[in-house]
Amino acid sequence: MNNEILDTEKSPIDYYPSKKMLSSMFNVGVSKKSIVTGFISRTDGMDVDKTIDNLEKIVKSNPSQSGLLSRTLSVSDLSNSLYDRFSNNPNSIYNWFIELKDGLDGTNTFFKTPKTSILRLPIELAQFIRIEYQDTSLSDRKLFNEYIFKAFKLEDGKTYFIKTGTFSSKFQFANAKCGEPREMGEYFQVINNFAMSVGAGQTIDICVREYIDDIEENPTIYNGMPLRTEFRTFVDFDTNTVYGTVPYWDPIVMKRALKLGLSDSMERDYAVYMNHEDKLMSEFNDNVSKVNHGIKDIIGNINLKGRYSIDVMKNGEDFYIIDMALMDESALVDILPEHPFK
Numbered sequence: 001m002n003n004e005i006l007d008t009e010k011s012p013i014d015y016y017p018s019k020k021m022l023s024s025m026f027n028v029g030v031s032k033k034s035i036v037t038g039f040i041s042r043t044d045g046m047d048v049d050k051t052i053d054n055l056e057k058i059v060k061s062n063p064s065q066s067g068l069l070s071r072t073l074s075v076s077d078l079s080n081s082l083y084d085r086f087s088n089n090p091n092s093i094y095n096w097f098i099e100l101k102d103g104l105d106g107t108n109t110f111f112k113t114p115k116t117s118i119l120r121l122p123i124e125l126a127q128f129i130r131i132e133y134q135d136t137s138l139s140d141r142k143l144f145n146e147y148i149f150k151a152f153k154l155e156d157g158k159t160y161f162i163k164t165g166t167f168s169s170k171f172q173f174a175n176a177k178c179g180e181p182r183e184m185g186e187y188f189q190v191i192n193n194f195a196m197s198v199g200a201g202q203t204i205d206i207c208v209r210e211y212i213d214d215i216e217e218n219p220t221i222y223n224g225m226p227l228r229t230e231f232r233t234f235v236d237f238d239t240n241t242v243y244g245t246v247p248y249w250d251p252i253v254m255k256r257a258l259k260l261g262l263s264d265s266m267e268r269d270y271a272v273y274m275n276h277e278d279k280l281m282s283e284f285n286d287n288v289s290k291v292n293h294g295i296k297d298i299i300g301n302i303n304l305k306g307r308y309s310i311d312v313m314k315n316g317e318d319f320y321i322i323d324m325a326l327m328d329e330s331a332l333v334d335i336l337p338e339h340p341f342k
Contacts, residue, residue: 018174018190018223035140040078040127043135048079074201078127086204087120091325092165094118094205096304100321103302111294111312112320114161115210117152126204129192136189144185152208154181161212162187165205167195168323173225177211184208215316219276221269227276229283231291231312234327234336237304242296244340246332247284248311251277253332283314291319292341309333 034041055069076082089095097116104111121129128136128144154160159179161168169175169191178187188206195201214226221227230248235241254277258270291312307327313320327333 018172020174033137033140034128034131035124035143037124040123041131042077043131044077046076048076049081052076052082070202071199074199075196077130078123078204080123083123083126083204086126086202089166089202090306091329092203092205093163093207093323094120094165094203096308096324099303100324103298104321106301107298109294109298110290110319111298112318114212114320114322117208118165118205119151119207120205123204129189129206130196130201131189133186133189133193141186141189144189145183146185148185148188148206149182152184154184154208156181159211160184161209162191163207163209164188164192164195164200165203165207166325167191167198167200167203169194170225171222173220174223177224212313212315212320219272221272223265227272227280229280229287229314231284231288231314232330232332233291233295233310233312234307234330234333235295235299235310236307236327237299237302238306240296240300242292242299242341244336245288245292245295246335246339247281248332249273249277249280250332250335251281253335287314287319288339294319296341 051072052069055065055072059066059069073082073085078086086092087094093116097113097118101113101116104113125144125147128140148154158181159177160181161176162178162184163169163176172194175187175191175194178184180187192201192206195203214228216226216228218226218228227249231245232248233245234243236243254273255270258266258273260266295310295312308324309327309330309332310321311323313322
C-alpha cells in the first residue's frame with residue numbers, strides 16, 4: 001500500500017481543500033480591506049442577535065430545531081454578544097486546557113500533553129477568519145500572517161500542529177500540520193472556514209501545538225494524518241466517575257465512513273484502515289485498562305464541572321491527552337455501553 005501524502009493539486013477534493021490549493025487558486029484576493037481596528041467586517045448582512053434570539057425561542061418550543069440553531073451560530077458573523085457567547089464555550093481548548101494541565105502537573109501520571117499555546121483573538125480578527133478565504137485581500141492575509149507569527153513567537157523551519165478552539169481539521173490533515181509558520185494565519189483562515197461549514201465554528205480561540213512525530217511510522221489517512229491508536233474516555237468531573245473508553249477509530253464507524261469510496265483518496269484511506277485495523281484494535285485492547293485507570297487517577301485533580309470526553313493518543317510508549325469536549329456533544333458516545341469501565 002502506498003501511504004504517501006496525497007497531492008491535492010492533482011487529486012480530487014474529497015474532504016476539504018488544503019491551504020496550498022486555495023492559496024494557489026485565489027492568489028489575487030479582493031481589494032476590500034477587512035482588518036480594521038474597531039471594525040467588524042460583515043458578510044451576511046443579517047441582524048445576528050435578533051436571528052439567534054428568534055431561533056432560541058423556536059428551539060424552546062420545538063427542541064428538534066436545535067440543530068438549526070447550532071448551524072446558524074456556526075456560520076454567523078460575530079456580534080459583541082455572540083463573541084461573548086463563544087468565549088464561554090466549554091468545548092473550546094481555552095476553557096479546559098489550563099485546568100487539565102494543572103491537574104496533570106499535580107498528579108503522578110504517565111499522561112502527557114503536547115506543548116500548547118492558545119490565543120483568544122480580538123473580535124476584529126475572530127471575525128476576519130470567519131470570512132471565506134477567497135473573499136479576503138492579499139494585504140489582510142499578509143497582515144494576519146505577521147500577527148500570528150509574532151503572537152505565537154513562531155520559529156522558521158519548525159513544523160506545528162494547529163487547530164481552532166474546537167476543531168483540528170483532521171479530515172484535511174495538510175491544513176492541521178503547518179510547516180510554513182510565516183503563512184500560518186492563512187492556515188487558520190482555511191481551517192476555520194472548514195470548521196464553520198461542518199458546524200464547529202462556535203469559537204474565537206486558536207491554538208498552536210508542538211507537532212508530535214509518529215515514532216511508530218504508522219500509515220496515513222486524511223491527506224497525511226498518521227493512523228495512531230487513540231482512545232476516547234467518557235468521564236463525569238462532578239462525581240469523579242469514569243464511564244468507559246471507546247476506540248477512537250472504531251471499526252464499524254470507520255468502515256461506514258470510508259467504505260462509500262466517493263473518490264480515489266477515500267478508497268485509499270479505506271484500504272489503509274483495513275490493513276491497519278488489527279494493529280489498532282490490538283493496541284486498544286492491550287492498553288484500554290491502563291487508560292481507564294490512568295484517567296480515574298487524575299480526574300479528581302482537574303478543576304472542571306460536568307461530563308466530558310477525553311481523547312488520548314498513543315505514540316510508542318507515550319500517551320498524550322490531546323482533546324476534550326462535552327460528553328453529550330461528542331461522537332462515539334453511542335458505543336460506550338460496549339466498552340464500560342470495569
